[in-house]
Amino acid sequence: MIRAMLFDLDGTLVQTERLKAISYARAAHELCPETVAEAAVMDAYREVVGLSRQEVATALLERFGLESRAAALMQEFGVQEPWQAFVQVRLRIYEHMLADPDLIRSNCWPHSVALLHLARRRGCRTALATMSRCRQAGRILDLLGLRQEFDFVATRDDVEHAKPDPEIYLLLSRTLQIPPHECLVIEDSPAGVQAAIAADMHVIAVATPFTRERLHTSCLLPESHIVDDAVELLPAVEALISRLRRGAPA
Known part of the structure; x- marks a missing residue:
C-alpha cells in the first residue's frame, strides 16, 4: 500500500538540472574561456547530476583543470576552498536565471506536476526531497504555485548527508x-x-537527457520502473501500485 508520494525537485518536477548544467558550464567557461567549452562541461555534468554541490563542483574543477583558476578567486569571495569559489561564480549565474519567472515556468515537467496534483486529490501524503538549498527551492515552488501541494519540504539545509545517502528520505x-x-x-x-x-522505499525514475543513460546502465531499477517518455509516468505509477495491492513483487 502506498500512503505517501515523495518527489525530487530538480529534474523531476522542473528542468532546473538543465539550468544548473548551463550555469556550471558558463561558470567554467568564465574561469578559463581560452580552453573550456560550455558544451564539454554540459556533457561532463551528466556524470555528476544529483550529487551534492561540493561533489559536482570538485569533479568539474578536476575534470577541466580549473583548480588554480578557482583558487585565485577565494579571497574575493571570502571562501576557503577552490570548489567554493567556483560555486560562487556559478551561483551568480544561476540566481540570475531564477530571477526570470517565465524561464522557470517554461521549464516545469507537466506530467510530474500532474501526478503530484493527482496524488493530492486521492488523499495521498506528499513531500519534497531536494538537494537544492531552501531559498532556491522555495522560490521555484512559489513560482510554480506548488508549495501548498506538499505536506513537508526537505532541502539540503535539513540534512547532513546528500543523496545518495538516504537521510533526506x-x-x-x-x-x-x-x-x-x-x-x-x-x-x-x-x-x-x-x-x-x-x-527501503519504492521508486519510479523519470529519465531526462542528463540521466537517461546512467539510469539504464546502473541497473539500480528494473526497466519497468524507468520512464523514458514522461507520458508513461502515470501508467508506470498505477501499474506499480496495482502490483502492490495484489501482493505481487513491485
Whole structure:
C-alpha cells in the first residue's frame, strides 16, 4: 500500500538540472574561456547530476583543470576552498536565471506536476526531497504555485548527508509518520534512486537527457520502473501500485 508520494525537485518536477548544467558550464567557461567549452562541461555534468554541490563542483574543477583558476578567486569571495569559489561564480549565474519567472515556468515537467496534483486529490501524503538549498527551492515552488501541494519540504539545509545517502528520505518518513515501505519516490537521477532504495522505499525514475543513460546502465531499477517518455509516468505509477495491492513483487 502506498500512503505517501515523495518527489525530487530538480529534474523531476522542473528542468532546473538543465539550468544548473548551463550555469556550471558558463561558470567554467568564465574561469578559463581560452580552453573550456560550455558544451564539454554540459556533457561532463551528466556524470555528476544529483550529487551534492561540493561533489559536482570538485569533479568539474578536476575534470577541466580549473583548480588554480578557482583558487585565485577565494579571497574575493571570502571562501576557503577552490570548489567554493567556483560555486560562487556559478551561483551568480544561476540566481540570475531564477530571477526570470517565465524561464522557470517554461521549464516545469507537466506530467510530474500532474501526478503530484493527482496524488493530492486521492488523499495521498506528499513531500519534497531536494538537494537544492531552501531559498532556491522555495522560490521555484512559489513560482510554480506548488508549495501548498506538499505536506513537508526537505532541502539540503535539513540534512547532513546528500543523496545518495538516504537521510533526506528517512527524514520525510519520520516527519510524515509513514513507514518507508509505504512510500513511493519519484526521482530522475541515479543518486536520488540510490537514496530512495537505501531508505527501503519504492521508486519510479523519470529519465531526462542528463540521466537517461546512467539510469539504464546502473541497473539500480528494473526497466519497468524507468520512464523514458514522461507520458508513461502515470501508467508506470498505477501499474506499480496495482502490483502492490495484489501482493505481487513491485
